[in-house]
Amino acid sequence: MELEGHVGQTSIPRTTPEGAGAPGREFSVVRTLRRRINALRARYEALLAEVKELRRLVRTYEIDPLTKVYTRQAGMRHIGRIVEQAREEGNDVTIVFLDCDGLKRVNDTMKHSAGDRYLRTVGKLLRGFLTSKAAIVRWGGDEFVCAVPNADTENVGWRLRSMQRELARRGKKQPYGVSFGLAALNPDEKISKAIDRADGHMYEQKVEHHSGALSI
Numbered sequence: 623m624e625l626e627g628h629v630g631q632t633s634i635p636r637t638t639p640e641g642a643g644a645p646g647r648e649f650s651v652v653r654t655l656r657r658r659i660n661a662l663r664a665r666y667e668a669l670l671a672e673v674k675e676l677r678r679l680v681r682t683y684e685i686d687p688l689t690k691v692y693t694r695q696a697g698m699r700h701i702g703r704i705v706e707q708a709r710e711e712g713n714d715v716t717i718v719f720l721d722c723d724g725l726k727r728v729n730d731t732m733k734h735s736a737g738d739r740y741l742r743t744v745g746k747l748l749r750g751f752l753t754s755k756a757a758i759v760r761w762g763g764d765e766f767v768c769a770v771p772n773a774d775t776e777n778v779g780w781r782l783r784s785m786q787r788e789l790a791r792r793g794k795k796q797p798y799g800v801s802f803g804l805a806a807l808n809p810d811e812k813i814s815k816a817i818d819r820a821d822g823h824m825y826e827q828k829v830e831h832h833s834g835a836l837s838i
Contacts, residue, residue: 689745697759718768719820723799751785
């Protein structure tokens, strides 16, 4: 009975509800996560900037800044890939060797800025008249080499004769013109050999016609 008298007066200890104090810990965790997210975002942005710069450097190395076509070394790698794929699929590849006629004369009589404009025009027209899959390479000062997949010499010759006409139309004080030679890449033939053959055809036609490798 005594015990019953004390029941109402007994103090019941207060227990901390489960999770009490969690809001403070949650805030700390969230703040830490946000710091990590911000750090990762900064790192990500830095990596993006680095990738962008590396791509710019690669492009500078691979693309001739004046004509906007492949540099010689990068272009040969690209031609190699085109030839490999064409041979696997049994398709034609036509090699072009093209020379800008009278570039030295243009440089001597109209300054080098006119010569640069001449080369830019040739590069732009090659990109426009050949197929989008063609590899167009600035081979030397006034020379270009191209590899055109899935196209025979007749088709490529027609395209380049059309380009010759357009180039002549664009010439003003000094006529623009190009000479070109073509070579169908033979099975198992080295690319360098096909380029030499196209170069030989270009030279023969230049001597014969004194202007375009093929008459317009």
